[in-house]
Amino acid sequence: MYGEYFxxxxxxxxxxxxxxxxxxxxxxxxxNSERCYYNSSTPNAMATLDNRLAKGEVSIEEYKEIKETLKH
Known part of the structure; x- marks a missing residue:
């Protein structure tokens, strides 16, 4: 009955x-890709900050201040 009707x-x-x-x-x-982007950027920033402290580019006070800023 409905075979020819569309x-x-x-x-x-x-x-x-x-x-x-x-x-x-x-x-x-x-x-999901935005979440991965924001989650992966924080460890990279912390690694960069650690490297800057090791090279002497930032003082310990600046290091602590920047670290607190990155956590928020």
């Missing part, structure tokens, strides 16, 4: 669900 709203609903699914995946991946 309902356009059903196709539209299917396309809309696929679009929402793909959009959800893209948003999820972007949020």
């Amino acid at each position: 309902h356009p709203f059903g196709f539209f609903l299917f396309i809309m669900l696929i679009t929402l699914f793909i959009t959800n995946i893209i948003i999820w991946k972007r949020r």
Whole structure:
């Protein structure tokens, strides 16, 4: 009975669900990559600060001040 009949709203609903699914995946991946970026930048900053202290580029007081700033 419905073999020759194609309902356009059903196709539209299917396309809309696929679009929402793909959009959800893209948003999820972007949020995860931002989290990784911010989490990985702090140890790099701390390593740079440690190296600057070892080279004598910053004093111990400056080191402690910068370290507290990086923690926040």
